[in-house]
Amino acid sequence: MRFSRYFLPVLKETPKEAEIISHQLMLRAGLIKQQAAGSYSWLPFGYKVLMKVQRIVEEEQNRAGAVEMLMPTLQSADLWRESGRYDAYGKEMLRIQDRHERDMLFGPTNEEMITDVFRSYVRSYKDLPLNLYHVQWKFRDEVRPRFGTMRSREFLMKDAYSFDLDKDRAVAAYNRMFVAYLRTYWRMGLTAIPMRAETGPIGGDLSHEFIVLAETGESGVFCHADMLDKPIPPADTDFRGDLTPIVQDWTSLYAATEDMFDKAEYEATVPENKRISARGIEVGQTFYFGTKYSEPMKATVTRPDGQEVAVHMGSYGVGVSRVIPAIIEASHDDAGIIWPVSVAPFEAILISLKVGDAATDAAAEKLYAELDAAGIDVLYDDRDQGAGGKFATADLIGVPYQLIVGPRGLKDGQVEIKHRKGGERETLAIDAAVARLKGLIEPQRRDQA
């Protein structure tokens, strides 16, 4: 992509409405534009990140055996009356009437609708287990939206729903999502810790929140320090096998949100030098809630013995649009964002320092074509601007590698690679640059890992 033909409005100054660093940087680096309280446009640069995050979520859901579909944003109130949540949900649910004065709502979540899909088709235990998911916009009319897309009213969420014959099998389904989540956040460069959590209005008795530690997080959390560097299950993990050992390992150390905090247990099981009491951002949550929806909504299957039983369900959410500020909170410096390669909007930025200079133009154009041919997603800063501004922009938008081409180096046939994270610089022969970048970038994509 040529910068001159792209739409990337960067701001030199910090908009005054933004309080936390991720919100400031998302506005300054041209990812989002606020449209109303808790409502944002995703500009091209931000949308690219959003789609990369979504893609990782989808790949890991699919790997774990979940099946993707898509449900509408607007739902009929009747469905919610069946579960009893139409009255229970409160003002956070945006209620709408259509032209026939039928009660509708903008979905804050989809348990009712997926249960309706399930009960319309599934009759036999032989069709289980089943896990259906979608990535769709949700609306929750928050009393106080804040921090940009961290707590917006309209947000993109992946929500998966599992259906099983009994509790044991439902817990196995829960474990599959648990492991998928460990891999999902890791692939985005996040350290997300599963913590015992309250179930809230979703209901149920088994739940984990996946938390990224950050000063600006909205949840208070307590955990064992060793939770931070546990090994992530590999890509060839057998999701059809028994995942209990992995989940047991990950839940053996103390980790809980403040709602579930048990001081006595915490102090008894976590040595003093391993105690972490911090704030965190909730980037996902898993629930097992048994027959809470299947019973009232009559989502049943026939067992081998001929008896008809309500299915055991779980739901599993990832706040796709929230993950992005979480990544930025975890990875930035004074100059701007530092994207992990796996979610970076571009993998490299090619900076031409003297547009209009024949030798520089020729070298930059050639490198641009070669990078493209090498399969590297590159932003080519071909704008006729001072070098200082270009460096500042490149740092701000956080592209992982900067390939710098200017007359000074070209005299000796050399170009420079700057690593955004860490700031290391390498000077190398122009012919070696593309291969070097490829070598740096490919292992960090985490798409094969």
Place this chain on the structure above:
RNA sequence: CGGAGUAUAGCGCAGCCUGGUAGCGCACCUGCUUCGGGAGCAGGGGGUCGAGUGUUCGAAUCACUCUACUCCGACCA
């Protein structure tokens, strides 16, 4: 939903107290010179001062009402 604030050019702000020609920096446009860390010079364009009502000869400025947005708290992917 309680408390506190803000609203003046695309962005950041001054002007308001003490009513009288709407201003600064950045950004934008034109030209020239520049070109390795947010360049320089010269010229130029852009505003129903959030909305409404009132007071006044005269309102960005004073009064009242409303709206939007932000922050703190209580609540939540």
